[in-house]
Amino acid sequence: xxxxxxxxxxxxxxxxxxxxxxxxxxxxxxxxxxxxxxxxxxxxxxxxxxxxxxxxxxxxxxxxxxxxxxxxxxxxxxxxxxxxxxxxxxxxxxxxxxxxxxxxxxxxxxxxxxxxxxxxxxxxxxxxxxxxxxxxxxxxxxxxxxxxxxxxxxxxxxxxxxxxxxxxxxxxxxxxxxxxxxxxxxxxxxxxxx
Amino acid sequence: xxxxxxxxxxxxxxxxxxxxxxxxxxxxxxxxxxxxxxxxxxxxxxxxxxxxxxxxxxxxxxxxxxxxxxxxxxxxxxxxxxxxxxxxxxxxxxxxxxxxxxxxxxxxxxxxxxxxxxxxxxxxx
Numbered sequence: 001x002x003x004x005x006x007x008x009x010x011x012x013x014x015x016x017x018x019x020x021x022x023x024x025x026x027x028x029x030x031x032x033x034x035x036x037x038x039x040x041x042x043x044x045x046x047x048x049x050x051x052x053x054x055x056x057x058x059x060x061x062x063x064x065x066x067x068x069x070x071x072x073x074x075x076x077x078x079x080x081x082x083x084x085x086x087x088x089x090x091x092x093x094x095x096x097x098x099x100x101x102x103x104x105x106x107x108x109x110x111x112x113x114x115x116x117x118x119x120x121x122x123x124x125x126x127x128x129x130x131x132x133x134x135x136x137x138x139x140x141x142x143x144x145x146x147x148x149x150x151x152x153x154x155x156x157x158x159x160x161x162x163x164x165x166x167x168x169x170x171x172x173x174x175x176x177x178x179x180x181x182x183x184x185x186x187x188x189x190x191x192x193x194x
Numbered sequence: 195x196x197x198x199x200x201x202x203x204x205x206x207x208x209x210x211x212x213x214x215x216x217x218x219x220x221x222x223x224x225x226x227x228x229x230x231x232x233x234x235x236x237x238x239x240x241x242x243x244x245x246x247x248x249x250x251x252x253x254x255x256x257x258x259x260x261x262x263x264x265x266x267x268x269x270x271x272x273x274x275x276x277x278x279x280x281x282x283x284x285x286x287x288x289x290x291x292x293x294x295x296x297x298x299x300x301x302x303x304x305x306x307x308x309x310x311x312x313x314x315x316x317x318x319x
Contacts, residue, residue: 031235038231042224047217056219060227067231068238131216138216150217153210159203184209 020079027074038067041084044155045091051150052095053102054139062098066091085157089165092147099143130191137187141180148173149180 025033045066050059070077070090077086138146144166151157151165152173159177163170219227 031232034235035228035232038228039224042227042231043218046219046227047214050217050219060219060230063227064231064234068234071235071238072241130212134212134216138213149209150213153205154213154217156205156210181206181209184213185206188209188212 016080016082019083023074023077023079023083026071034071037083037087041067041087044084045087047154048088048091048147048150049095051138051146051154052092052143053099054135058098058102059095062095063091065098066094069094082161084155085161085165088151088155088157092151092165096143130188133187133191134184137184141183144168145176145180148176149184152177153181 019037022033022037026037042063045063046056046059049062049066050056053059053062066087070087073090077083138150141149147166148162151162152159157165159170159173162173166173168176
């Protein structure tokens with residue numbers, strides 16, 4: 001799916017019903033239904049995991065862990081609620097777990113210049129300089145702050161939904177988004193002014 | 195951007211689009227990612243339904259501990275039961291060691307000696 005035309009699910013009850021149907025079919029053993037859910041939410045899950053982890057390969061591993069964990073826990077999903085926040089909570093947790101394990105392995109802080117994941121011949125061509133600077137700026141933010149701003153400004157989740165995903169009060173989400181925006185907007189303004 | 199706008203309750207489309215471009219995975223590997231997840235579909239479900247040896251070992255450890263506790267408690271109760279003499283019935287316990295006994299006292303036509311009744315009341319206090 002092209003990044004500029006992200007999946008836009010139907011809103012409200014229709015969206016919830018559609019997702020609930022896919023979940024029910026997955027629970028009934030229909031593999032293709034789960035495949036459809038993965039296809040729908042893969043770009044979002046990969047972005048959220050990358051916001052937490054920085055490294056794109058590690059983020060993909062975390063996103064995969066998140067999808068498979070969601071598959072196992074699918075019976076716990078409340079079909080009356082939207083699927084996205086439930087899934088993103090699992091993905092964010094999977095990415096956070098990986099980040100914690102990485103911190104145990106690495107004592108030294110991450111170099112923001114390296115969090116792009118090093119050279120990736122298949123993707124270097126499409127990476128703009130602004131993108132690199134934004135990734136570096138994101139890497140300097142505390143993990144919860146960068147996850148909150150990505151979930152809010154990129155994925156379009158509400159403060160309340162993000163609070164549920166990250167397990168923090170709604171007021172804290174607002175504060176995290178505010179501080180992240182202040183840093184990132186300044187960078188964008190510098191970029192446009194240059 | 196002023197402080198008010200940064201506290202805006204709506205997503206910032208400009209910042210959102212820039213971040214999306216920065217975080218988006220390469221266009222051409224979305225299918226590969228989905229394939230990679232689906233390749234582990236069966237493995238994930240199997241792992242979720244079949245208990246691993248570690249889980250079984252955990253159950254075994256708990257089972258052995260519970261059996262040990264049950265054996266200790268059972269042994270204690272059995273030992274106590276063997277050492278404690280058979281309890282007497284109420285009538286046996288109340289029966290006087292000499293004299294006509296409780297039944298004779300109840301069925302007697304003559305009133306009991308007042309000094310005996312008084313003595314028994316004093317003993318009960």
